[in-house]
Amino acid sequence: MLARTADNLFWLSRYVERAESLARILDVALRLATLPSAYAGSSNEWESAIDTAACSQAFYAAYPIANEKNVTEFIIAGETNPSSIRRCIENARHNARAVRTAITTEVWEILNDAWNQLQRIKLKNMNGQELTRFLSFVKEVSLRFDGTAYRTMLRTDHYWFQRLGMFIERSDNTARLLDVKYHVLLPEQEPVGGGLDYFQWSALLRSLSALNSYHLIYREGIKPWLVADFLILRSEQPRSLISTYKNLNEVLDLLSERYGRQGPSQRLVRSTFADLQNVDTDRLFQQGLHEFLVAFLGENNRLGMAISEQYLQ
């Protein structure tokens, strides 16, 4: 397969996954913004949304303050935001167009439809209902893309590079979401169980479609260390770091089998996956969740670059 094609496939699904994550970030913020401050705390949801989306620099260059109007506008279609939802969908479609031969017609149609629809949607000054509808639309695009790729693409390197992009992006998003929330919520060992963090954590879980599954797994109230456990270490949870790394590990193994050669990305993924398997939740909290997540984000980034050097150039 052409290295450029692999690169396009990798980025195509990264952009789709990113669009979905951004929609989920806005979801959390909107949900919390509806709560009275006694429940939601004094922290600014919109600032934290900008932090999670990792675009504070570009945002504050364009707007003086983080409020609902500015943040939604910027994340959805900010002119100076290279990673807005609109740009992500455009870039995904652009990458797909460059590799039409490598994806199925069905996958192409999802992205092309999404792009066509995007041209018709008014992206500025949305009212609440329009905003909710738009965010569902974005999440649906990602779900349909994912499901269609799963159901229609041949299990060859085309499919695997597409999956790699998705899991790298998803790991990044889960870690970031958790990091920003944790930072905002638990600067000190605050007493747990009050209304404030309950709503914060449940909004986070809900936006990851993980609230019900949390209850299924733990059968108790929402506790920050359990949420961290759930999103980092539980392989039952498909967005957890350990799940995405299990998948990355498998896909990179399949590639090395197919090509009959291993490289730095196989070594890196194995070591990060092994680290995750050996993490102990208590130690995680003692050593600092933030430090752990920052280190993880660095590893994940290095893996992305190793994949790029090994296969995509």
Added chain:
Amino acid sequence: MAAFDEMRGHDDAVRPVYRDIAEWFEAAPQELITSRKAEAEAFFRRIGITFAVYGDEQGAERIIPFDILPRVITSGEWARLAEGLEQRVRAINAFIGDVYGAREVVKAGIVPEDLILANPAFRPEMTRIKPPKDIYAHIAGIDMVRTGPDEFFVLEDNARTPSGVSYMLENREAMLRLFPELLGRQKIKPVDQYPEELLATLRSVAPPTAPGEPTVVVLTPGPYNSAYYEHSFLADRMGVELVEGPDLFVRGNVVYMRTTEGPKRVDVIYRRVDDEYLDPLTFRPDSTLGVPGLMSAYKARNVTITNAVGTGVADDKAIYSYMPDIVRFFTGKDAMLKNIETYRCREPKMLSHVLANIGELVVKEVNGSGGYGMLVGPHATKAQREAFALKVKANPDNYIAQPTLALSTVPCFVEEGLAPRHVDLRPFVLSGSDKVRIVPGGLTRVALKKGSLVVNSSQGGGTKDTWVVDADSSAGTA
């Protein structure tokens, strides 16, 4: 003279071959037609069969209007056309080989040498390169027009990188989806084998050094090219890689592509990049679309470029006027397909005839294309004619003129309802080392503006599905 209408003939009686179609469309309620038209447009948008319009803001992509009433040719008519097309393209290939070789056609006094040497599409490099299997125009598009029940003419030969075949295939696909009940009534020759035949053609001309199963790629200028959809479509249907210049490199006079598993050898390149951009070491040094060293690999016969470099020498409008003689010279027989009578302004007697009759003629630039750089005498104002006549006088070598033909029409759904519009036909002729392959039919282009003779998509042209219908040959004539 009124134009010949392919559905209604000269005398407004539906020709037998269109009877089913006419009945169906007359019986169909207006709402059905309207909704099918909308579905057709949605179909083309959905699959993304669009073309970019240069100069439009980024992201502007248009679809070429598709008319839902098909254009029909009988299999008897088609058989005669196909035979003539094969003869003509064989002659074109022999002619190009001769131009870059012994130049017998000049020695025999058939074509003046300066017309070849002064042609901007002439590539001197090709006099030192022999393409594998001696084929040059592997994919040719021959534009045909019709003026009566048995009157077909060649309007133009396209021997470089003719496009439009994806429309031929997608138009049929759209019709199959939208009008299954109508298609079920007829025996229509299929077209969807085209990509397989193209691949067989490309493989048949692989260089002698290629391994048993030659590696074929499609070379595109990239997603911003107006025909990008077609490039990806063809690569997809053939199951080969769609590459851009930077995906390829040359080492030791062998072409490789960069893959996830390292370099892989490439044997046949179906290029949709113009000659000038193919190799910055030989042609335009600023080209980023090409592959440095490609021409040396070509010269070493380690790769086949299709179409060959320099085929443009055979398809300009000045050479066109010599085609009947060229066909006779290389095939030993009279050309089966007729040329339109052509006046070469470079010859003084013909020039004065053209200037005296400019009001009745179509005057064209020798190297013009896309419907630009031409004067349609009967449709032009006096001032336009005079201005054009001055240009012709100043540089007569650059012009040819032809009588204005009453091009045939086919009914189209336009704003005022069903109305006749002028059409042409571009069949695609594939020349391999084993045989010549022609998929029945081709691309029908239609001038959607009332009275217009210009079918190019950049100037308001549309397309129709083209049916070659298995009827007995007598049914074809009204």
